[in-house]
Amino acid sequence: MSATFASSASARAYRAESAASSKFSDKSRRINSNRVVRARHAPSTSTEGDLMDTTSMPAIYSAPDGSKESEVLSKLRRVIDPDFGEDIVNCGFVKALVIDESAGSVLFAIELTTPACPVKAEFERQAKAFVEELDWVKRVSVTMTAQPARNDAPETVEGLRRVSHIIAVSSCKGGVGKSTTSVNLAYTLAMMGAKVGILDADVYGPSLPTMISPDVPVLEMDKETGTIKPVEYEGVKVVSFGFAGQGSAIMRGPMVSGLINQLLTTTDWGELDYLIIDMPPGTGDVQLTLCQVVPITAAVVVTTPQKLAFIDVEKGVRMFAKLAVPCVSVVENMSYFEVDGVKHKPFGEGSGAKICEQYGVPNLLQMPIVPDLSACGDTGRPLVLRDPTCETSSRYQEVAATVVREVAKLNNGKKPRVDIDPGYDGAFRVEIPGENNDKAFWITAKNVRLSDESARVKGSDESPDRLLNGAPIPDDIAPVEMSVIGNYAMSITWPDGLSQVAAFSTLAKLERLPARAS
CATH class of the missing domain: 3.40.50.300 (P-loop containing nucleotide triphosphate hydrolases)
Known part of the structure; x- marks a missing residue:
């Protein structure tokens, strides 16, 4: 009813x-x-792919040296995900690899993170073309599936x-x-x-x-x-x-x-x-x-x-x-x-x-x-x-x-990370994927606060080197609260009430302290 x-x-x-x-x-x-996590099939032209369920299948990262499987994976490592900067094998996208050496056939699935992946067709084209370069391969069947999070x-x-x-x-x-x-x-x-x-x-x-x-x-x-x-x-x-x-x-x-x-x-x-x-x-x-x-x-x-x-x-x-x-x-x-x-x-x-x-x-x-x-x-x-x-x-x-x-x-993807390092005078310890060879670097909290440009952009008379009450920003200023926002910025609340959104691209340009000895 x-x-x-x-x-x-x-x-x-x-x-x-x-x-x-x-x-x-x-x-x-x-x-x-x-x-x-549940997997379901993205649209595919492969007959085998219409019947394949990769939900519980493990990703294939390696195979014994000298094996046909190893040769196929080596070719598939040439397919690079442009967002993660990794090949599809290391990303864990390759599943259900089946080889019939006598018939020269290779079957495998590429399980993506979403059925709407904009490079889905390009992944399929490249994977098939690279594997077909192997002398013993006569037929390649690629199944494109997706595994959206729930x-x-x-x-x-x-x-x-x-x-x-x-x-x-x-x-x-x-x-x-x-x-x-x-x-x-x-x-x-x-x-x-x-x-x-x-x-x-x-x-x-x-x-x-x-x-x-x-x-x-x-x-x-x-x-x-x-x-x-x-x-x-x-x-x-x-x-x-x-x-x-x-x-x-x-x-x-x-x-x-x-x-x-x-x-x-x-x-x-x-x-x-x-x-x-x-x-x-x-x-x-x-x-x-x-x-x-x-x-x-x-x-x-x-x-x-x-x-x-x-x-x-x-x-x-x-x-x-x-x-x-x-x-x-x-x-x-x-x-x-x-x-x-x-x-x-x-x-x-x-x-x-x-x-x-x-x-x-x-x-x-x-x-x-x-x-x-x-x-x-x-x-x-x-x-x-x-x-x-x-x-x-x-x-x-x-x-x-x-x-x-x-x-x-x-x-x-790999997530940025920002922490307060109490053993380094309260400095920010920052890890940004792709920055500083993926190693941590340290910056002062004061420089982070000084990097806020919201007042300048809005044409405000507020001075970026002053607290909201007009007092100078102290050298030992420390945030009241902070959190990472996705992959692009962090939200910081300062003691004077200012709420700052600090882009990681901005943090990466700030003067860095000497690396702390581990």
């Missing part, structure tokens, strides 16, 4: 908010570090238990194209082979009912289980208050937070590789509730070139940093338009680049001003579906690729 999801949502919103916050907020950070969520969040990664798309400023980015990113990931869902978290002005055109544009609730059945459009599951039959909401903040929490946690999302949350503008109750109640994997920040947009978006980046949510990409909409090969920038330039530079966000994608993009949003069919080969759609493919790569590195 099912019923239309409408007035019951508002009535239970406040109760859902208070109950969910108390149950989930203490556990939300533990969920990311305690995952259950959130081991509590029983009370049943709808999210099979959601691998939650990606927040945020701007903190309205009108910069955040919903356009969310929708086109979601459908691009789906076209790359991932299972995707979208939550429209803006109940005051939901955009999804205008931007997509599902056959049944109404959310339904199962009377027996109380779960919400999402709307589906072109293979993507969608939940928006605009599909609840009430248009936009008129209610106070706590009720809004509870309503969004209900939409997110009681929806039966099923198995998803990526759940895209189209965040509402601002840094208030709704944003804090979402970040604290569920384990958001990463955030994509949307801005425009103006300085005014930068000031607002910067608040969002700091909010995510405070909540230990890594920002993996900045999308700068309305960056330029092109006439006769000449780029014109009517809204100026620099907002997106400043965010990346100051906060160490690793990717900047600049989107052009094109009439088709907004026209597609108004007619209910996203541009990446209507014209998947156009230049703008290719830009969204780049956005999706950065999300996939950065999430894979967050889950599987």
Whole structure:
């Protein structure tokens, strides 16, 4: 039995908010570090691959010297993962190697971290070509599979238990194209082979009912289980208050937070590789509730070139940093338009680049001003579906690729580490992959504090070499709290109340203390 999801949502919103916050907020950070892994097949042209299950198979790292298996692995070590900087054998991607020497056939599986891996086809092509170089090989069969991580969520969040990664798309400023980015990113990931869902978290002005055109544009609730059945459009599951039959909401903040929490946690999302949350503008109750109640994997920040947009978006980046949510990409909409090969920038330039530079966000994608993009949003069919080969759609493919790569590195790559070394006068002991030959180096806490450029960027009169109360920064200043944010920065709270986001690229440039004797 099912019923239309409408007035019951508002009535239970406040109760859902208070109950969910108390149950989930203490556990939300533990969920990311305690995952259950399941493997499933990515699309494959291999007949054998359709029948192969690599879930419980061990990765193959080596074989006896002189064996045929060793020769094959030697060839596969030439296939390098561009994100991890390691070959696919050392990454543990190679499984189920079977050789029939008499027939000259080689079969193996490459198990990737996500079915939407942007270099999946290239891995398959290279692996097959390199193995075919062996004189005795007559046939090579490669099975491409994927092993996305699973959130081991509590029983009370049943709808999210099979959601691998939650990606927040945020701007903190309205009108910069955040919903356009969310929708086109979601459908691009789906076209790359991932299972995707979208939550429209803006109940005051939901955009999804205008931007997509599902056959049944109404959310339904199962009377027996109380779960919400999402709307589906072109293979993507969608939940928006605009599909609840009430248009936009008129209610106070706590009720809004509870309503969004209900939409997110009681929806039966099923198995998803990526759940895209189209965040509402601002840094208030709704944003804090979402970040604290569920384990958001990463955030994509949307801005425009103006300085005014930068000031607002910067608040969002700091909010995510405070909540230990890594920002993996900045999308700068309305960056330029092109006439006769000449780029014109009517809204100026620099907002997106400043965010990346100051906060160490690793990717900047600049989107052009094109009439088709907004026209597609108004007619209910996203541009990446209507014209998947156009230049703008290719830009969204780049956005999706950065999300996939950065999430894979967050889950599987070597992590930066920063500690206070009490035996070295409270200096910061820093380890950054790829920096200083992967060895630790030491920097003073004072120099870290002096490296904060937020005041300079905002044009503030605050002096970077002074505390917020105007006193000089002491030589022995020490942080009150600090945490690593993904692979790109760390969040530091200082005794005077300043909250600093220090990019690892900035820390790597600071003057270093002599290496401490081990």
